[in-house]
Amino acid sequence: MASIRVAPTRAQRAVNLLRAVNSGTSSCPCHSNPQHHHNAHPSLNPPAGNRRRLATPVDTSRQKEYAFEMAASSIRFGPGCTKEVGMDFANLGAKKVMVVTDNTVLQLDAMKQVAEGLEREGIAYEVYSKTRVEPKDYSIREAIEFAKPYAPDAFLAVGGGSVIDTAKLMNLYTTFPDADFLDFVNAPLGKGMPITAKLKPLIAVPTTAGTGSETTGTAIFDLVEKKAKTGIAHRNLKPTLGICDPLNTRTMPSAVHASSGLDVLCHSLESWTAIPYYERIPRPTNPINRPAYQGANPISDIFSLQALRSTVKYLPRAVKDPDDFEAQSNMLLAATLAGVGFGNAGVHLCHGMSYPISSQNPGYQHAGYQVTTPIIPHGVSVAVTAPAVFKFTGASNPERHLAAAEVFGVDISQVKKDSAGEVLSEALAEFLVGLGDQPRGLKALGFKNKHVEGLVEGTIPQARVLMLAPSLDTSGGQEEREQLRGLFEEAMEY
Template sequence: MRDSEAGTSETGTTETDTEAEAGTPAGNETVFTWGGPALKFGAGAVAEIGYDVAQLGASRVLVLTDPGVAATGVPDRVVDSLRAAGLAAELFTGVHVEPTDTSIAAAVDFARDGGWDGFVGVGGGSAIDTAKAVDLMTSHPADLNDYLNAPIGRGLAPAGPLAPLVAVPTTAGTGAESTAVCVLDVLDLRVKTGISHPRLRPALAVVDPEVTLTLPPGVTAASGFDILCHALESFTARPYDAYPRRRPEDRVAYCGANPVSDVWIRQTLPLLARSFRTAHRSGDDLAARTDMLQAALFAGLGFGNAGVHIPHACAYPIAGRVRDFHPDGYPDAEPMVPHGMSVVLTAPAAFRRTYEANPERHLWAAHVLDPETDQVADPGERLPTAIIRLMRDTGMPNGLSEVGYAETDVADLVDGASRQHRLLSIAPVDVGDDVLTDVLKDSLTLW
């Protein structure tokens, strides 16, 4: 999910070329954009989803989830509520945890001839992102590669509006219920990438803390670190007015740090500081689960507009090129590094590199997460220290070496991360292969 360091738009043209072609005045951007879905939040919200979807004008609704979430019974409750509201509803349980181009193609094939005029994604980011892709590919059929972010794909925009999509998160992490992006693995390239456009953003997010009470500790921790990195990366992102000016049609979903996104992040970090460890330790603590879902939602409303940078760019090859790591709490059928885990493994090293771009923001975040880091002598180490302490308290691996990577893998990981142009351009510092190499080497062992 990144734009190039040179500043490419989502159509793949450089900002300089775009300005020259359109006669756009030279200079830096003066406009930022912000968007979010309609929201329904609170214990018991899922029971009302039939009414809510009917208000969006849908009559035939496909509910998408993965087998693990299906086993909890939550998707069946959604289908029952839809049918009770007089809607035709069907359940698809074939979502792949950490979606791939192949798994999304299978979901699109299932949905293609169904005549669906509404979609509901129930689950973590995998289910919600798959629902976004199915909505896109059935509303405006094309080759998947046409929509993938450049330079991996063509980065084309949807030709028109999509059918209404409702997101029901069952994990507190991805913030996919409030973002305009869809993330997937491209298997042949062994890399993660995404589709990014404002039309992918769900029409409604139905966020019910009760559906997260059964999450295992390992899933709680990994998804929680996705929240943390969403918040920290968007808060420290390059400001929107540091970019060249864009034409209206070239404005991208990730526009850089901006005043509205900052408001959401300043609400996110105190919630994490208060409840992350409790939610990991005591899964049935409804107050802690509520805080974590609010944090995920708020972070999504922040990063879904500002963007993320170095840790997410590195995370894609870390997850996409895994060989034999099997995390606690996830299906054991195949190796995987969960997304939130793959992101946080490079976060301490990344924030060492970005500290000088805005020390005040790094120090504020460190203090909120762990006031004891005020005593760390080197200010640039305070935020990395706060992250590492939280990782140790929640059972995260001690660096890339514990998920199967060695120094000999660094060049391969750099190759994958360097392709994430759209994200790397959001970093507050210039990021070349030298920076990525240093970050990945420093992340082999964290403590």
């Protein structure tokens, strides 16, 4: 008698699938195929079939990621919405708010709106206004020590990225008052411990259109003793709410518009071209250890590409005409969009290389910044290497680099894939030159060939972002140093 094969039920199929996954025999490309193409999600290209293998011990340190997680602050966008902040804190039940700003923003209408809003709701507040532009670890520590005795139950940051990042860390270390400062700092410069508790509410009111810090769980500062720029990154660090009021960016000088916009430009380009999330190693053993910067993913791509389009369209206008409020408003929105994109996908070489450029400044002072000490604004330090970087990364994913070049107005219909990096590099350099008054390479910042080795060594510890860099050997060995050395030499002038 012929045997009858009974089709498995849905429940049986589910059990069989779970057994296959748990046995380690799944051949899903996002786990097992190192050559899988960047442009497609692995699940869209199923393998031809499964072959049963003998069970072998799994090296978890080499397992690739298989999931991505989207996290961003809630965002409120609109002219005049700063006045609602007092009601927001009342709705949160806050009684004592620590307001964080700097001496410049302290005099602006944004701070007036904030104070009036808090006072209308009868909420007590203390103002810390000594935030440093491009903060150092010691300026962060001073801010933390100021906040501890006040014991606030909420924080409000009013200012640019430096202010918002400082407020994030004040929030962190008042929640963990006994922690050593290096406990949460990114490895290898710090211990890179995860933030295991929910922090106090933090509302961020950006007054510049660049960092996107109002959306991200990242805070950046100079670690002076190590002569390196680093930071702390974790989802629990992100603000509760970002209030993006275009009226607050109207006071930005043209130079600040330009440098802030350059940060948006590189945020969007780097997150768009970062390695895909399913190529990142290692896969976290616990979701709390999944990094904020995960690699490009289908959701971050949407935000990054739109931010790039808006920046290319509106940044030249915002720099040229301080009264072009449409351009200014759209740049604030672009900064926020890019913040959501890079806050989840991450950045890579431009930012990794920018940190030693800023911290090893040979004496350059950028025009238009009201400071008495040498300063390379963050956006400038990032963009100055961009033409060299994207020329280098082009081969990793020609399609994405050509799509970015097309945003700059390049006709890519006849461009060969092996020219993608060079084409994007040239389009980017032309765009930067068109903004005017931008240093055209490291030489214009005062760097010489003798500084290259120091810049390379200052970049190596930026593992958090370098691991997302396509085409880069990230072993920490001689090959990585040679690649970085070549990039810094290429970036001397464009």
